[in-house]
Amino acid sequence: MKFIAIIPARYASTRFPGKPLALLGGIPIIQHVYERVSKIIPDTFVATDDERIGHTVDSFGGKYVMTSVHHHSGTDRCEEAVSKTGVSADIVINVQGDEPFITADQIKTLCQCFDDSNTDIATLVKPFTPDMGYEALKNPNSPKVVIDENNRALYFSRSIIPYLRGIDESDWLLHHTFYKHIGLYAYRRSVLSEITQLSPGILEQAESLEQLRWLENGYCIRVGKTDVETIGIDTPEDLQHAADFLIRQAQKNY
Numbered sequence: 001m002k003f004i005a006i007i008p009a010r011y012a013s014t015r016f017p018g019k020p021l022a023l024l025g026g027i028p029i030i031q032h033v034y035e036r037v038s039k040i041i042p043d044t045f046v047a048t049d050d051e052r053i054g055h056t057v058d059s060f061g062g063k064y065v066m067t068s069v070h071h072h073s074g075t076d077r078c079e080e081a082v083s084k085t086g087v088s089a090d091i092v093i094n095v096q097g098d099e100p101f102i103t104a105d106q107i108k109t110l111c112q113c114f115d116d117s118n119t120d121i122a123t124l125v126k127p128f129t130p131d132m133g134y135e136a137l138k139n140p141n142s143p144k145v146v147i148d149e150n151n152r153a154l155y156f157s158r159s160i161i162p163y164l165r166g167i168d169e170s171d172w173l174l175h176h177t178f179y180k181h182i183g184l185y186a187y188r189r190s191v192l193s194e195i196t197q198l199s200p201g202i203l204e205q206a207e208s209l210e211q212l213r214w215l216e217n218g219y220c221i222r223v224g225k226t227d228v229e230t231i232g233i234d235t236p237e238d239l240q241h242a243a244d245f246l247i248r249q250a251q252k253n254y
Helices: 029-038 051-059 074-085 104-115 130-138 169-175 189-195 202-207 211-216 236-253
Strands: 003-009 044-048 064-066 091-094 121-127 144-147 153-157 179-188 221-225
Touching (some): 003 029, 029 044, 044 051, 051 064, 074 179, 121 211, 153 211, 153 221, 179 189, 202 211
Parallel strands (some): 003 044, 044 064, 121 221
Antiparallel strands (some): 091 179, 121 179, 144 153, 144 179
């Protein structure tokens, strides 16, 4: 199978304007992401709507595609970008531009989901561990996933799913493996074109989770499991946490 990776990157952001160009360890966030992904997927492109991001990608030798400013999601931006690259790919990987610590193993796990011909879309999950605590489990900004015996997603929710009846909430992590959704996606090329034509469904509007639109329309979302914790950057405060993590990594490897 032929893979292509698209990294959607907007300059405008309510919580963190110019985020892709913010420096992490002296290097733009978008460069961290691009270099990690392109080592595994040679056909990697940044999809942006801002010339400043495009020029930055060009300056470090990366490839980029200019896309519309009117897209409502990274998925829509991916569809336009793939069409413009001219690359004939079977699978499109959508890597968020604010995930500077994405690993090769995570990308490979995502790709392996398509070894099953029934897979339409793939994503990743990470088990919540007891040391993370109940507060982390109930955080609505960390969507949860329930999966079936064949590692297909049954539902995504900002609420804790499943509910453990008869067990004190403080002990839930000791009695069940809950899965945290990692926002990394891959789609069959034809499926990407189809899902970008769908209208938001009732469940998506209720939870504000785009992947529920795909489940509502019958697509099979295969789930790969990872034990690696990702550090997404949504705010300037997150950037400081990421910088601290980078320092700890460097000290560990020293």
